[in-house]
Amino acid sequence: MSFKKRVFFRIFPTEKTEFEHIKLDSKTGTIYVRHLQELSKNNIKTDRSYWKFETDGIFYNSTQETVYNDVTAGVLEEVINGNNAVIASFGQTGSGKTFTISGLHITENEFGILPRIAKDFLALRKSMPNNIKLGIDMSYVEFYNTFAIDLLKPDLITIEISKCREVRKVQISNEFEALKCIFLGEARKNFKQGCRYLSNLATNVATFHITKKDMDLTNPVKICSRLHIIDMAGNDTCGNMKLFCKNPKEIGLANVTKSQLEQFILCLSTNISKNIRVKQRINSLIYYLNGDFASESILRFIGHIKAKNEDLLITLSMLRFGNILKGLKMKRKVMQFELNEEVELQYLRNKLQSIEKDQHLNSVLLNRDLVTGMNPERIKHLHNLIQDYLAGNVQEIPLMNVADAGLVLENIRTLCKGLENEIKALQIENQGLVAHQQSEVTLKQKSSKSSSHSTIGKLSRRSSKARSKESITKENKQSGSNIAEKQKLNETGELSIASSQKRKKSVTKSSTSGMNKATNRKKSSNTSVEKRDSKSSVKSLDVQMPIPEMIPEKQDMWRRFASSSHYKERVEEYKQNEQEIKSHFSSYVHEIKKLQKIKDDNDKHINDLLLAQTYRKFNSKDEFDEQGLLVLSYAEKECKERLDETREMLVDQQEITLTAQEALKAYLDNRQNIIKSAESEFDQFCAENYQVPSVDIQLVQNDLNPYTFDANIEDPDSVLEKEEELTFIPEPPAKTQIIRNLQTLLQREQRARIKAINRKKQEWRNV
Numbered sequence: 001m002s003f004k005k006r007v008f009f010r011i012f013p014t015e016k017t018e019f020e021h022i023k024l025d026s027k028t029g030t031i032y033v034r035h036l037q038e039l040s041k042n043n044i045k046t047d048r049s050y051w052k053f054e055t056d057g058i059f060y061n062s063t064q065e066t067v068y069n070d071v072t073a074g075v076l077e078e079v080i081n082g083n084n085a086v087i088a089s090f091g092q093t094g095s096g097k098t099f100t101i102s103g104l105h106i107t108e109n110e111f112g113i114l115p116r117i118a119k120d121f122l123a124l125r126k127s128m129p130n131n132i133k134l135g136i137d138m139s140y141v142e143f144y145n146t147f148a149i150d151l152l153k154p155d156l157i158t159i160e161i162s163k164c165r166e167v168r169k170v171q172i173s174n175e176f177e178a179l180k181c182i183f184l185g186e187a188r189k190n191f192k193q194g195c196r197y198l199s200n201l202a203t204n205v206a207t208f209h210i211t212k213k214d215m216d217l218t219n220p221v222k223i224c225s226r227l228h229i230i231d232m233a234g235n236d237t238c239g240n241m242k243l244f245c246k247n248p249k250e251i252g253l254a255n256v257t258k259s260q261l262e263q264f265i266l267c268l269s270t271n272i273s274k275n276i277r278v279k280q281r282i283n284s285l286i287y288y289l290n291g292d293f294a295s296e297s298i299l300r301f302i303g304h305i306k307a308k309n310e311d312l313l314i315t316l317s318m319l320r321f322g323n324i325l326k327g328l329k330m331k332r333k334v335m336q337f338e339l340n341e342e343v344e345l346q347y348l349r350n351k352l353q354s355i356e357k358d359q360h361l362n363s364v365l366l367n368r369d370l371v372t373g374m375n376p377e378r379i380k381h382l383h384n385l386i387q388d389y390l391a392g393n394v395q396e397i398p399l400m401n402v403a404d405a406g407l408v409l410e411n412i413r414t415l416c417k418g419l420e421n422e423i424k425a426l427q428i429e430n431q432g433l434v435a436h437q438q439s440e441v442t443l444k445q446k447s448s449k450s451s452s453h454s455t456i457g458k459l460s461r462r463s464s465k466a467r468s469k470e471s472i473t474k475e476n477k478q479s480g481s482n483i484a485e486k487q488k489l490n491e492t493g494e495l496s497i498a499s500s501q502k503r504k505k506s507v508t509k510s511s512t513s514g515m516n517k518a519t520n521r522k523k524s525s526n527t528s529v530e531k532r533d534s535k536s537s538v539k540s541l542d543v544q545m546p547i548p549e550m551i552p553e554k555q556d557m558w559r560r561f562a563s564s565s566h567y568k569e570r571v572e573e574y575k576q577n578e579q580e581i582k583s584h585f586s587s588y589v590h591e592i593k594k595l596q597k598i599k600d601d602n603d604k605h606i607n608d609l610l611l612a613q614t615y616r617k618f619n620s621k622d623e624f625d626e627q628g629l630l631v632l633s634y635a636e637k638e639c640k641e642r643l644d645e646t647r648e649m650l651v652d653q654q655e656i657t658l659t660a661q662e663a664l665k666a667y668l669d670n671r672q673n674i675i676k677s678a679e680s681e682f683d684q685f686c687a688e689n690y691q692v693p694s695v696d697i698q699l700v701q702n703d704l705n706p707y708t709f710d711a712n713i714e715d716p717d718s719v720l721e722k723e724e725e726l727t728f729i730p731e732p733p734a735k736t737q738i739i740r741n742l743q744t745l746l747q748r749e750q751r752a753r754i755k756a757i758n759r760k761k762q763e764w765r766n767v
């Protein structure tokens, strides 16, 4: 089976699967038709003989999806890669050509090849690599006799054969735009009135114009290709016309088109280009297809036949036409690339820019005044970049030229100078503060001397020699006081000597910060009470270390608080609450899923009902019963019942989901309450133990974070928002709604077309 050309046959569905004169072998794709001679009355032969027709596949009672997949396998990808393709459906009137090609009147599942191709082209476009840009345009043209009509133009003016390639192309960017084009084209087709279905009088061609551009600047080429989907006018034999409503002229025109196509294909096989050109001019369809209907293209034909004995003659004719198509010799296509002007232009623009940059750099290097020549926008941009860099928001400052580098250096120098000045000012302020605290300490010393004479006595007896010893004693005392302090802290936590040393460092550091200075001053007044107990420590107060030691460090405060049994209880409470959140969340998600499923079913039933209504309206006029009520079809009644059921289920499920959501929300609120309580307890703890408010209550949150159940539901409002949406009875989904609108449009357009045709007929009669 050649990939380039395939001929399939689709058999009109029947209840009966065995036929007297036709045999189908789906496995080998062979159709056998009994010799007509044997069917004549004069035949005396008893044994049966058959003509054998080989095909590339038989569709018998196959779904639309199977037909689509088999017919278009690999075709779309080839079209994107630059090959032209033609998919044509031909066959007897009423055998299902339009059903195979468009199939727009029933549900989306029953859509034919055309809407499915549009959808798949769009999907392929999405999957393209970033450098490939795929343009999809659509045109829809009808061919009748030697004229064409552009179905995408509202005026429906007939176009002469020589101008039929100048049709409107509509750009397709999404599925609905494509569907709109397809439905519009379908609605504006020339069809026969009064038939039991809508019978096409003309041949219709929907074309996808594909443009593939490589946006890589080094490869400025584009490939243009086309995929034509043809729904040919139905052929028939005159004897069969009573079944349908086409008159001999209409049937005749369709048969002529088929014969012209047959001749054209025979011409293609002979490969005499002059003959091909001549044949191209006879028929508007062949002319329109131009070189796309050629042996270099990818061709797919779907013949439509009916297996009943009464249709044997036309079936045989179609099978023979299929044989001619199968005999066509295919050739390899020589790929043609066109210049992608868009990319070429961009490439040249970039080149120009780089030349300009080089020139600028040259002039910068030659002229010493770097910054003055710079664009003020660029200067501002660089200033902002430096700020971001210093704030740690960006990792690097991209420089384009020497002028940029000069400006950055200049800026950083100015900033450094500013910082130096600030540090000097802070040092001066610090010295003032030290002097003030020293005088405070001296005052305290004096007062302690006057209040404790015995201590003074002991101190005065000390000789200068013993001073070194005293300092050791002082240290011991200090360590003793530290031990006492440690013992006191051991009840709730520990404050190590190491941490006190660390604090020293932090105090020195904090002296540079204005905010910390205020805190330190407050703390020094608090701790001075403790210092009075140890005179030696007061004595040894270092001038370089004026701020008292008991200023707590954030981490120490936190460690002590975190090890308290009270806080541990809080953590346990938090963990339990998280467990509850987890289990309530999973049940809530479960309920939402259930709700979504019911919602989907509901949407489906709404859709089914609408389609059942549309189908009834298409196939018959409205009928009313004795009470004047509209008579519904069986399908409509079924759909209505199912819809009522799902609506009830939907309301119940909404309530269940809301209850689950409430429960979850209560635990989420509790989570916040626990955090808040722990934070205020930490705050209180700091105030009681250190006489300062907690410096960073965020520590509580950070500590609890590892236990937090993470299901992206930290923001309960977002969950609520979702839920609120669900409390409404859902509207049919947008796609179904659009398809429904398009189907209404289809009916309206068809009615308008009938009116216009009738008006014309009346005018002719009057003439």
Ligand SMILES: Nc1ncnc2c1ncn2[C@@H]1O[C@H](COP(=O)(O)OP(=O)(O)OP(=O)(O)O)[C@@H](O)[C@H]1O
Binding pocket: 012, 013, 091, 092, 093, 094, 095, 096, 097, 098, 099, 100, 197, 198, 199, 200, 201, 232, 233, 234, 235, 304
């Ligand atoms: N495979 C199928 N399954 C179900 N219904 C089908 C199938 N094929 C055709 N039909 C139905 O048969 C009727 C005729 O089909 P359709 O209009 O596609 O025939 P056609 O070959 O395009 O006819 P014409 O040449 O007159 O335009 C329609 O009502 C269509 O829905």
